[in-house]
Amino acid sequence: MDTPIGKIPRVKARLTSRDWYGSWKVRWAIGRTRYRVPPGLYAVGAPTHESPVLVTANYKMSLDLLRSELAGHDAWIMVLDTKGINVWCAAGKGTFGTAELIDRIDRVRLSDVVSHRNLILPQLGATGVSAHAVEDQSGWRITYGPVRAGDLLAFLRAGRKATPEMRRVRFPLFNRLVLVPTELAVSSKYLLIVAVCFLALSGLGSTGYSVHQIQAVGSRSLLMLLAAYFAGAAVAPVLLPWLPGPAFSLKGAFVGLLAALVIISRDWAGPGIFDNPLEAGSWLLMVPAVASFLTMNYTGSSTYTSLSGVRREMHFAVPAQIGAATIGVVVWVVGRFI
Amino acid sequence: MFGLRYLTHVVTLELDEQKCNGCRMCVEVCPHAVFEIVEKRAKIIDRDACMECGACAMNCPEGALVVNAGVGCATAVITGAIRGTEPTCDCAADPDCC
Ligand code: SF4
Ligand code: SF4
Numbered sequence: 441m442d443t444p445i446g447k448i449p450r451v452k453a454r455l456t457s458r459d460w461y462g463s464w465k466v467r468w469a470i471g472r473t474r475y476r477v478p479p480g481l482y483a484v485g486a487p488t489h490e491s492p493v494l495v496t497a498n499y500k501m502s503l504d505l506l507r508s509e510l511a512g513h514d515a516w517i518m519v520l521d522t523k524g525i526n527v528w529c530a531a532g533k534g535t536f537g538t539a540e541l542i543d544r545i546d547r548v549r550l551s552d553v554v555s556h557r558n559l560i561l562p563q564l565g566a567t568g569v570s571a572h573a574v575e576d577q578s579g580w581r582i583t584y585g586p587v588r589a590g591d592l593l594a595f596l597r598a599g600r601k602a603t604p605e606m607r608r609v610r611f612p613l614f615n616r617l618v619l620v621p622t623e624l625a626v627s628s629k630y631l632l633i634v635a636v637c638f639l640a641l642s643g644l645g646s647t648g649y650s651v652h653q654i655q656a657v658g659s660r661s662l663l664m665l666l667a668a669y670f671a672g673a674a675v676a677p678v679l680l681p682w683l684p685g686p687a688f689s690l691k692g693a694f695v696g697l698l699a700a701l702v703i704i705s706r707d708w709a710g711p712g713i714f715d716n717p718l719e720a721g722s723w724l725l726m727v728p729a730v731a732s733f734l735t736m737n738y739t740g741s742s743t744y745t746s747l748s749g750v751r752r753e754m755h756f757a758v759p760a761q762i763g764a765a766t767i768g769v770v771v772w773v774v775g776r777f778i
Numbered sequence: 779m780f781g782l783r784y785l786t787h788v789v790t791l792e793l794d795e796q797k798c799n800g801c802r803m804c805v806e807v808c809p810h811a812v813f814e815i816v817e818k819r820a821k822i823i824d825r826d827a828c829m830e831c832g833a834c835a836m837n838c839p840e841g842a843l844v845v846n847a848g849v850g851c852a853t854a855v856i857t858g859a860i861r862g863t864e865p866t867c868d869c870a871a872d873p874d875c876c
Contacts, residue, residue: 532831532849566807566833567847584806602806609809611782681782688852740851744810746830747848747855747865749785754852 441483445549450483451507451517475500476524481548482507485514489555492596494585495541496562497522497530505589513593516554520544531568538570542578550580560585560600563607611743613678619741620674627673627734634730635665641769646777657776660713667703668727671695672734677741688745689757692735696728718775725768729761736761789828790846795819797842804834804843 441450479498484507493516496502503519510517520540522530530536541559545551561569563584571582586595586606595602642658643649676683676695683691704720706712714720736757739745791812800818810827813820813834820842832847848854854865 531833563807563833564809566837567831568836570836571803572837572839587809604811607806607809608811686783686785736852740849740853742850744782744827744829745784745850746789746828747850748788748790748830748846750850750852750855752785752788754855 441486443553445552448481448483448553451503477503477519479519479521479544481550481553482517482519483515484510484517485512487514487516489553491515491554492560493518493550493554493558494560494592495520495565497525497527497536499524499526499530502526506592509589509592516550518544518548518550518559527562528564528567531565534568536565537568538573538577541569541574542580545578545580557581558583562589563587563602564609609743611680615743616678616680620678623673623677623734623738623741624669627669627737630734631665631669635662638662638665641773644773644776657719660719663713664700664703664723664727665730667699668696668730669734671699671727672731673738675699676731676735677738680742687753687757688739688742689732689736689753689761692738693728693732695735696731697724699731700724700727716775718771718778722768722772722775725764726772729765729768732757733761783826784829784850786826789825789830790844791822791825791828791830791834792844793820793822794842794844795821797840798838799840801839803837803839807833807837809833 441448477498477500482503491514494506494510495518496506498519498521503517506517520530520536521544522535522540525533525535527536541561545559551557557580559574559580559582561582561584564587566584569582571584575581583600584602585592585600586602587609588606591602591606595606638661639654639658642656642661643651643654645653645657672692672695676688676692679695680688680691683694685691685694700723704712704714704723707714707720736753739750739753793813798820800815800820802815802820804813804820805815808828809831810824810829812822812824812828814823815821828845829850830845830847832845835843835845835847848865851865858865
């Protein structure tokens with residue numbers, strides 16, 4: 441589209457199936473996970489010099505979310521260079537920040553495109569941007585919009601006012617569910633390393649090292665590790681509000697213990713998968729330890745944990761996890777020799 | 779919100795009510811409704827809900843707010859400990875993980 445400063449790309453408000461496929465791949469961490477768009481100024485609809493200017497990150501999903509909300513409206517979108525990271529994370533790192541914002545306003549010659557001096561930033565960008573500093577240094581005024589792009593139109597209609605609810609970050613079931621694939625993909629590297637170690641150790645037995653042992657003990661071990669993996673990286677994150685304790689490590693340990701008990705309890709009813717009670721018992725320590733560790737790492741994806749809180753939690757959780765896992769492994773190996 | 783509360787009595791947030799001019803900025807930027815304006819001054823009404831994101835301190839024009847901001851992420855704390863730095867969120871694989 442033509443403007444006083446030349447051509448400006450127009451983006452469509454409708455997302456295509458390619459956009460959906462791309463974000464699906466990102467969630468599963470397939471291929472590149474940083475999904476970038478070039479920084480700069482974009483037009484949605486047919487904006488004029490009076491249209492609002494919305495600021496976002498150059499993470500493609502951030503831009504997609506914003507533009508799809510703006511269907512049927514006219515606006516400018518200024519995309520900052522956040523190295524392909526979403527608004528909240530980039531603000532935390534400072535790339536969605538005061539300096540980049542001021543610099544980008546200059547580079548896209550925003551003063552020549554619009555006659556007003558108002559920017560609308562996503563509220564979650566406030567962690568990296570100092571509104572009064574931007575105004576002091578550039579003369580542009582910042583209004584923080586709602587947390588969710590879905591509330592944007594309501595916010596604009598209300599005269600750029602957000603309700604307290606629009607300002608709240610929640611962590612509802614849906615959000616926790618869409619993070620599951622990412623969590624599983626990220627944790628799978630731990631799973632792989634641990635699984636290889638367990639398979640190697642499975643061969644050890646009172647009769648020496650045997651391939652038969654690897655098959656028998658190894659396959660049981662893989663089952664238990666998979667249980668820990670899903671308990672810690674998928675089930676506990678999804679069930680978060682209904683699990684005991686504020687600490688994530690406790691929530692994970694709880695689900696891990698339940699999962700191990702469910703599998704092992706089949707042995708009490710009759711011949712099950714374990715032929716050695718010590719081996720079965722060792723998993724009651726190891727599964728909770730692994731699940732606890734994985735769920736503890738989920739603090740990074742959650743939207744309400746503080747650094748001080750995480751430090752406090754790790755202070756008691758990490759020694760407990762290491763302790764339980766170590767005792768578990770020792771019992772697991774030694775049990776075969778008794 | 780039921781169930782989704784993190785550990786209590788750990789947060790580093792400090793408000794100097796003497797410096798506050800009641801501009802409401804902290805109320806606007808805080809994602810966890812930690813503040814309220816009472817008699818034209820900011821007041822901390824839900825300290826334990828603070829996630830130490832630092833948005834309020836960053837946007838308080840009077841410098842009335844101080845918080846030890848950082849990412850509440852165990853992976854970042856581990857990465858930081860291994861590298862001997864502050865908690866750092868370079869878990870490069872994951873755009874949703876800060
Ligand atoms: S941002 Fe600062 S000055 Fe403004 S109300 Fe909050 S504490 Fe007071
Ligand atoms: S640090 Fe973030 S969560 Fe804590 S009070 Fe300030 S804005 Fe709210």
